[in-house]
Structure formats: C-alpha cells, structure tokens
Amino acid sequence: MSLLMTTSQTVGPFSRIGLQWLYRDRLFADGTRGVARRVSGRILDGEGRGVDGATIELWQANPQGRYPSPLSSPCANSKLEGFGRIEASADGAFGFHTLKPGALGADQAPHMLVAVFARGLLRHLVTRMYFPDEGANDGDHVLGSLETGRRETLIARCGDDSPDHLLWDIVLQGPAETVFFDC
C-alpha cells in the first residue's frame, strides 16, 4: 500500500509557543570532550533584512563522527546530543554552541544539517554548515558538486575575536543566496 506525504505548511509567526519547550542552543552536554565552537549569524531576506521569529534546527554527528541508531520502538530515554533548536531574534540573529563533528568518511567533511522554519516558508529550507580551515572540505562530495562562489555560502568564517567563534549567515534570497538542498 502506498500513501502520499502530507503537504507541508508554514510554521507561521507564532511557532514559539509550540516549539520553545525544546529550544537547545547547546548541542552537547557540558563536559563532553571535543573541539568547542560558538557559531553566530543572521538569517536575511531578499532585501537584506533580518528574518524575525525564525526557528533553526541543527543536526550533526558527535565528536567521534557517530550518529544514534534510528528507533524501532518507543524509547524511554531521549538522545538529543547533536540536536539543536534555536529561535532567531527579531532582527534575525541566532547563535549556538557545539562541538565539531568527527570524521565521517573519505568523501564527507565535518558538517551540520540545518533546517530553517519561518513565516513565509511554506516548507522548511535545508542547508548545511561546514567548518573553516578544514582540509576535508576539498574532498567533500557535496561541496565538490557546487560551483565556486556558491560553495562558500556553506562554510562558516572565523570570527575576529576568537578562533573558537565562527560566523555564518543564512541568506534566503538574492546574490549571496545560501545553497539550499532538496533533502
């Protein structure tokens, strides 16, 4: 038997009331060993204005490059390491704390999956964030499939203040538009 997927609809402007209970801007428990990074940026619309009230969800491997195994039955104990959910501010600013994912295989550089939900988005957008100064980026099968200029929209920049601080904007529309995926 085959069914058809339910049509996506926008989260609308008031998603905070339903989603805030699970806001997590620290993707790993304090004390977890790994390369700590703080990421901040803005979500911008086609006129360069901050997107208000957006929610971003993040998903990545742990510092050993591992993901949890999918469920086959209801579970008692959650495993949320590597998952983040953050709300952008009224001017589109967001920030989170994470540990760099470990190596994932020959043709995959460390990355995080990013979903963007907002009023005006009938379907969420999916993109990826990669890490700067990472040799494996050159061999990544996704980055390698993108044209120069677009590829760079997925790679965070080092902040001026600290090497642990990364900057990464999400541009929904326009000349600097971030690469989004049919995921």
Added chain:
Amino acid sequence: MSKTAGFRRPMVGTQPDYLSPGYGSSRLRSPTRPLVLLLHRESETTGPLFGADLLGPSDSDLTGQHAGEPLGARILVSGRVLDENARPVVGALVELWQANSAGRYAHAGDSHEAPLDPNFTGCGRVLTDERGGYRFTTIRPGEYPWRNHYNAWRPAHIHFSVFGPAFATRLVTQMYFPGDPLLPWDPIFNCVPDEKARARLVAQFDWECTLPGRAMGYRFDIVLRGREATPLQPAAGGRS
C-alpha cells in the same frame, strides 16, 4: 559508508513551492536558485531520539494545563503517523500549537483584538505509540484576521510539527476543520494545486472517537516520507 536506505522524494504536486505569490511573506523569503539534490547519507537518515522522559502528564491535554477549563468547544484530535509505505511511525514526536477559541495566540506578537484565555496556552506534544497513534485533547481554535490581503482571515487550524525517524522526514503542517467556509480563500491552505493533497489537510469528524456529552472527535492522519526500497548506493566519486 552508510548502507541506510534513503527516503523517496515527495510526489510532484504534493508539496508547495517556496514562492507562492498569493502568500505575501513568501516573496522575499523564497530562494531563487534551484534546490541542489542531496543524496541521503547518515546525516539525513538519522535524527535525535525523543523519549518519554521529555513529556509531562498534561502535555497531550491542552484543556488541563491550568487551574480552570479553557473557554470554547472541547475536542479530541487523534490519528496515526504513517510513512508513504503505510507503515506506522513509532515513537515520533508530535508537537502542536494553536490559537484559543477566540482566535488569539498566547504569543506577545499576536495583536488581534480578541481575548486571551488564562486557562489556555495552546501548545502540547506527544509521542506516537506502537501503532503510530497519537491523541490530543484541546479546544476548537477560532478563525482570525491577518494582513496578507484585504479582509483576509485564516481558517481555523492547528499547527503540527512531526519528527519521524530521520532529519529527512521532518514535517511541519497545519490541520484544518471540515466545512470551514474560509478554506477556499486561504493562500496557505491553497498553496498546492492538487485538490486531493489539500483535502488531506482537513480533519474528518470522527463519531467513534467522540466522547458522548463531552467532546467531539476529529481524525487527522499524517504521512511522512517513506524509505526507498533499496539502499542508495552513491555513484563513483560520490556524485550523482
């Protein structure tokens, strides 16, 4: 290299385009470049695991979260979360949020001149059982005006957010009510041309789940993407 099967792409016509001219907020927020096809690997075929430890006793009863009963018509909303292969999605996290019976959200940004209800916050969550089933007790949300176009009103709706087994199966949608006269006027509901796809967003009155003398029942099934029959094998060089 992961051997986990990827997920089928949604059938053409079942999902909205990002640019939907009738929906004003989509104009400056929709990408103009084509989406880049992403082959599913472990990043896409896994996701966080949500357990019973996250949920509280009143999380699935939106009428029982305060000292008193909220105003409005009490309803039960239940259904199953299935995948496109008609298999139940077990342990899925289903989150829900909605306006109160007067059409007002308990959100600082909602300026609609309708009363807040001190006994109604309008949010809940539940995990699906072994059959993929879920159930919420809530009140029927009110319609409300919005600024999309002249004399615009949103039909009564409940927002649903679902985490299936993987990041690639993430879905956020809205449930509508049968017979709502606002449905033909709403650009969000009408974002897909396929009439059958739209009809699946409308809950059915469920007499069998209706509690006599207490609460009308509505049934709303949610379908997430199904897995490919065979694991996707990346092409040589990892590109395809």
